[in-house]
Amino acid sequence: EEDEEDDEHQHESTLSDLxxxxxxxxxxxxxxxxxxxxxxxVLIGFTVAGVISAFVPSAFFEWLFIGVGTEGDPGFWSLLQQAVVGPVAAFFTFIGSMGNIPLAAVLFGEGVAFA
Incomplete structure (x- = not known):
């Protein structure tokens, strides 16, 4: 019973503190x-992602990630290769946890399923 009263009192003080x-x-x-x-x-991530998006041709992504640029869903082996190469590429372009989000968006836009 005492615990319920303490919880109730704590809840009331939290609402007044709001x-x-x-x-x-x-x-x-x-x-x-x-x-x-x-x-x-965030700034470096958007800058790097913008540079990669503007200056790296789609042919490079098709070469690096098997199955990118093909019609339809990528097969199992393509997804497996992308799942292996994706983290390696992220390691070499590591910007920080927040900075990798724009880079993942660029990769997804190029058709990389693992992004």
Whole structure:
């Protein structure tokens, strides 16, 4: 019974804290700190993905990833090869966890199923 009262009291204080200006100040500071950590990864990721998208021809992706550029769904062996080559390519172009998202979008746009 005491645990239920403690949970109830904690729930009430949480709701009142939601409207506190101090709580919103902490949320804003946390948001700024998070962006300070990842903005370089995101900027570099979009820059690298843009350069690759603009200057690397589709023929290179067709050469590197078997089954890219063909009609229909890729077969099992094509998917297996893409699943092996994809992480290796990601290793050599590693930008950071957030920076790899735009690169994955470029690979997906080129038809790489593993992206």
């Amino acid at each position: 409207f506190s200006s101090d709580t919103w100040k902490k949320v804003g500071q946390k948001y700024v700190m998070e962006w300070q950590m990842v903005w370089k990864d």
